[in-house]
Amino acid sequence: MSERVALVSSERGLRVDPDLPLASAALRAAGFAVDLVRWDDETVDWAAADLAVVRSCWDYAWRLEEFLAWAGSVPRLRNAVELLRWNTDKTYLRDLERVGLPVVPTVWNPTSAAALPDAAEWVVKPSVSAGSRDTARWSDAADALAHAAELTGAGRTAMVQPYLASVDDDGETAMLFIGGRFSHAVRKGPLLGRGEGVRQDRDSRGDLRAARPGDDQREVAEAVFEAIGNLQPGVPAPLYARIDLVRDVEGRPVVLELELTEPSLFLPQAPGAARALVHAVEAELSR
Ligand SMILES: Nc1ncnc2c1ncn2[C@@H]1O[C@H](COP(=O)(O)OP(=O)(O)O)[C@@H](O)[C@H]1O
Ligand SMILES: [Mg+2]
Incomplete structure (x- = not known):
């Protein structure tokens, strides 16, 4: 019988997350049975999944306790609930700073x-x-x-x-790690308009294109990825991670966000990344 992988999303994520069709097609082509499910669907039997992979649970931010309780109840979840608990609150930036990593001044x-x-x-x-x-x-x-x-x-x-104005010209560089190693980079355009105030309807998927990161960006991203294991000892390594970098006023790459919860993997922008995800899932299941 083929192994079952649940790709876990939300009501909206199931409709519009462009990573899901590519991820599920690649996993199915590799012989997995794939279920596309909502994290809050009470009819799902989580014990039936050989691996449940958190993907586009975009509604967790205003249901955090409920989301983490759910994550703690799933037998084989990636990323692990300990990582989700740490990563769903950007106070983790203080931990990165404490170990000497460059983060946006906050x-x-x-x-x-x-x-x-x-x-x-x-x-x-x-x-x-x-x-x-x-x-x-x-x-x-x-x-x-x-x-x-x-x-x-x-x-x-x-x-x-x-407000780091470099975002207006250079954008934000998303550094994607899949299965423990750097996979690809994507440039994201600026999102916050001057004088716009608080808005809830921004489209963070508006302006995206494949990017070639500089050596300095690569170095910072690798150092941040390495630090995860030290800051969260004994916790299963992340199946996926995204490190969003911007340049500070001196032009140095600094961390805007470390996304271990529901990072868009930008699979449409990166041919080959879906296959990397399949390999990562295979490696996880053979452990
Ligand atoms: N310090 C900053 N300087 C410039 N732009 C920023 C800054 N912080 C956030 N932004 C913009 O706001 C967006 C959302 O902020 P972010 O910290 O990535 O939180 P999240 O993606 O979790 O909502 C970023 O993608 C970026 O466009
Ligand atoms: Mg962000």
């Missing part, structure tokens, strides 16, 4: 203009978020502080960062 829960990072424009976002929800770019310190206060008032952790 001030947490600022309450005065003096506490804001030195910048002409700021990005304010909650530490638990995906798809740039509740995220905005401000050029007035009072607006940035009001946004941060709104988040903390709702019991959330507010992050304030300098």
